[in-house]
Amino acid sequence: MPKITLIGAGSLVFTRNLCSDILLTPALQDSTISLMDIDPTRLSQARDLVQAIVDRRGLDARVEATLDRRKAVRDADYVVTTFQQGGLDAYALDIEIPQRYGVEQCVGDTLGPGGVFRALRTIPILIDLCDDMDELAPDALLLNYVNPMAANCWAVDAATGRPHVGLCHSVQFTSEMLAGWVGVPYEEVVFLCAGINHQAFFLQFQRNGEALYPAIWKAIEREEVYGKEPVRIKIMKHFGYFVTESSGHASEYAPYFRKSAKMVDEELVPLFKNEGDHWFDFGRTGGYLRHCIERFEESQEHYQESKDDRAELPTERTHEYGSYIMEAVETNEPIRVNGNVPNRGLIQNLSKGCCVEVPCLVDGNGVQPTTIGYYPTQLAALNRTNINVQELTVEAALTGDTEAVHHAVMLDPLTAAVCTLPQIRSMVEEMLEAQARWLPQFQEKLKVMGGP
């Protein structure tokens, strides 16, 4: 009877999906699910949603909800993090302030000034949580879903050394999309994917030993395919491999695609022809922020529906790895997932200790990362430009050194392509001030400096 704790359970859509997955998994159906959030309203909504699944299925699972994180963590076997420190208010600042300086972020949750500040807000909470876990649930496995994945996991490893794995669904969704493009049933494709989170590459994509890359090369010439993923296809055309995170994301991890508002509107947006990708607003700046605001409203509607017992119960598990990992650990039935883990020589041409996304074996012994033999040099080189930013962000978050924040943003490939160094300095100082209430680690420094 494992105890599964969700920190940030007020993320209603995610909580409902993950708990539905857990409750569809025989080995986990008698779990205790402990939901924790700092927002009492959303916490009670989350509890209602999960309890409704348990009741309607007639399961033995126990659902608890608490505002007290220590209570939620105590004796947990699995701790899943899904919180968003600062919520949409902070996220809006991540997009709006840089935009005034000409940094046009579409998503802004991974790299760039937005990604850096999201990490700075998140890392102190994660470290605190790990301290609680050391005390109250020393053997628990941490499954982190909070972005920016790489910087967050790197900080957890550097500061606490706790066993953890960072999880994202970009590998699963991308592989499914590619299978669709080449007309092969998803169950039949075989792939090897590695790199860093949101910028991992499909090194192999095949069926029955037959390489499917030639078919992908053909598919990307089709207009409807190109119109769906123009940025990722451009990256493949020039670097040779298909990348894991969507075109909106991919466009901001390199300096090539969105160097000005004009370039975004006139060159980038028109490339997107597919309605399916409306969620990031055809690559427009702030597209994902607007999507999140809409999604919050939808989640409230959904909550109302399920409260009235009108919502349909899912009958299949989602792509998320969470429930599969817990199942493999509980049953000792091995599976493979792509997880974010510390690079201990797994990818030899990326720095030691950085967070890499590689295939991991999961069984009764937990999450065991596997090694990647050969990783193409040009892909490692692209990753390194991102890893530089992550490394400085982690250093800033752990030491409270504001200079490291400046350096992180100065080395961001997109920011560096559009701002001068003095502009970056002003932008970072403005962000530090605007977000001060979520950045306790810098308070001493800011006071000494008399504020930015």
Next chain:
Amino acid sequence: MTRIAFIGAGSVEFTKHLLTDIFKFSDLRGATISLHDINPERLETAGMMARWTSDKLGAGAKVEEHLERRAALDSADFVIIMVQIGMHEATLLDFEIPRKYGLKQTIADSMGIGGIFRGLRTIPFVLDLARDMRELCPRALLLNYTNPMSMLMEALYTAHPEVRSVGLCHSVPYTAREIASYIGVPHEELLFECAGINHIAWMTRLEAGGEDAYPRLFEAMEDPKIYARDKVRFELMRHFGYFVTESSEHNAEYTPYFLRDDGLIERFDVPVDEYIRRSERNLERYAETRRKLLDGGSFPLERSVEYGSLIIHSMVTGRSRTIYGNVENKALIGNLPQGCCVEVPVLADETGLRPCYVGDLPPQLAATCTPHTTVQNLTVRAALEGKREHVYHAAMLDRHASSVLSLDQIAALVDELIDAHDEALPEGIRERSRIGPSGVAENPSSV
């Protein structure tokens, strides 16, 4: 259709185990089994056994027999090596010459003097095979079952990194089963984690029913009947804190503590010369099996614990499995040398084999492995570079040999073994070097 080559298929008993495992998977039905041996009679026997097994299990396999190795390898998907270079006669030399010097051995197939010489005569064979594979089946996976495991694997991935290879041994699953029987739990319920080098891998985690099983194993050791079944390994556990793989008879010759003198041998029931007896039994058993096949006899068809069929099944169907494999240490075990051959958990699925990161072993366990990785590395260098000095040094750095013999005695022993094996060894090794006894060794008969 999947094509599996068996190199050294005349090890009929072992061929039958692997084939039974393979044929029991319906997903592998209709596979082509391509058998090779240099001994025509053994090859014919293997062919009879393969057909009998396939018929009995309804596997519909296509069985081919090839005296010519290249034909057997052509377009194979998997190549399984199970050869014994020099056979029984070479094994006898590996035992008898060291014995004259006062160096007793039990198995002599993986480490120590016997392991070094078995390595030296087998490495040229596996390298030659790898060159053929590169040409005839470049995408195939080589599954090596031949000892000395670590030396052969290190030679393979050093000289032919382009050939995909893994070394397989049953010592990890057998050890887990033995532990389960000592503590009285069904083996399916024992959760274990194991890492180290082949034959000296350590159970770093043992759990039954969600609880640490080590206290129960320590308790079991106090039962004289259980202790008597595995004295050497229990002694190692008592003093080093962990249970080691393989067996008491093997481990007796991997350390200096059990085989040095008759008092120790008697106290720990060490079966000196054990492998000679096994090797003789294997010859008898082979003759018996052949007779039985010719008479239309029947054989048991139990699934074995060998990983071979599981790997093939995982790679063909994509089912993820945890197996233990011997692979190059590329930052897998932090406190063993980079490049040495380690035995670690490996994820097997349709993308092939991916070794898992282990981290550091407890330091005292790493220290039991590193002397042997040194000997292995020197032996591999001796074979690859054709340098006789490396052979002396390998032997001089072996834990057991150095605890019994002087430097001069070891040098003389090496010379005598090189002369005895002669043409079976790589050419450079047969040339005298400036290091060596040249008359300074004590007379063996006076030892």
